[in-house]
Amino acid sequence: MMARKSLLRDSIVYSLVLLSVLLGPVLCQEEEVETLKVDPPAAAQQVGEEVEFTCTNSNTTNTEPLVWLYHNGTEISTLNLTRFTESDGVLKIMDIQDSDAGVYNCTTVSRALHVEVELKIYMMPSYLTEGLILMAINIGLILIFMVCALYRCIQTRRDKKKRKGVRT
Ligand SMILES: *[C@@H]1O[C@H](CO)[C@@H](O)[C@H](O)[C@H]1NC(C)=O
Ligand SMILES: *[C@@H]1O[C@H](CO)[C@@H](O)[C@H](O)[C@H]1NC(C)=O
Numbered sequence: 759m760m761a762r763k764s765l766l767r768d769s770i771v772y773s774l775v776l777l778s779v780l781l782g783p784v785l786c787q788e789e790e791v792e793t794l795k796v797d798p799p800a801a802a803q804q805v806g807e808e809v810e811f812t813c814t815n816s817n818t819t820n821t822e823p824l825v826w827l828y829h830n831g832t833e834i835s836t837l838n839l840t841r842f843t844e845s846d847g848v849l850k851i852m853d854i855q856d857s858d859a860g861v862y863n864c865t866t867v868s869r870a871l872h873v874e875v876e877l878k879i880y881m882m883p884s885y886l887t888e889g890l891i892l893m894a895i896n897i898g899l900i901l902i903f904m905v906c907a908l909y910r911c912i913q914t915r916r917d918k919k920k921r922k923g924v925r926t
């Protein structure tokens with residue numbers, strides 16, 4: 759009788775523990791802080807390419823419009839930049855120029871929230887420089903080969919001379 763009672767009690771306790779383990783994370787979910795996020799969080803592009811930054815608010819019920827600031831802090835929508843388009847938090851930069859490099863800022867209209875994103879411009883070595891580098895490497899290899907061949911030639915000649923000297 760006693761054993762059965764304690765068994766029942768134990769199973770109730772275990773059930774409650776299991777239930778709290780399963781439900782705990784759901785019930786204790788922390789209220790998320792409202793933040794802005796940009797995808798991608800940074801970019802490195804070449805001149806002439808294009809890039810698209812998508813800014814979103816983690817609080818999807820907040821419908822406050824988002825504005826993008828140019829890398830000098832001016833609102834892009836107020837500038838006459840034909841290569842830049844902006845709509846619903848999506849900033850697109852076409853035909854990227856060196857002058858586009860910098861930190862862009864996505865903010866809510868009230869400026870209560872903001873997130874920064876950096877655009878870097880990088881240069882690919884041109885085919886000409888690539889070709890020159892390859893040519894330099896090849897010339898270097900040929901020189902090393904020639905020096906080795908010359909050295910062997912001198913060595914064998916010296917050996918022959920030595921052998922001749924021994925014979926006489
Ligand atoms: C989300 O936005 C709504 C509408 O602006 C606001 O009432 C709410 O407090 C915000 N939630 C958080 C977590 O900031
Ligand atoms: C930012 O740059 C744009 C484009 O070059 C220019 O029109 C604007 O006056 C600048 N704003 C500031 C505050 O320097």
Ligand SMILES: *[C@@H]1O[C@H](CO)[C@@H](O)[C@H](O)[C@H]1NC(C)=O
Pocket residue numbers: 838840
């Ligand atoms: C904006 O730029 C375009 C092209 O550079 C030019 O034709 C136009 O007059 C400019 N508009 C203003 C308001 O400056």
Ligand SMILES: *[C@@H]1O[C@H](CO)[C@@H](O)[C@H](O)[C@H]1NC(C)=O
Pocket residue numbers: 827831861863865869871872873874
């Ligand atoms: C981005 O905007 C926020 C709010 O307007 C400002 O505090 C911050 O300094 C800005 N950052 C840059 C790099 O302009």
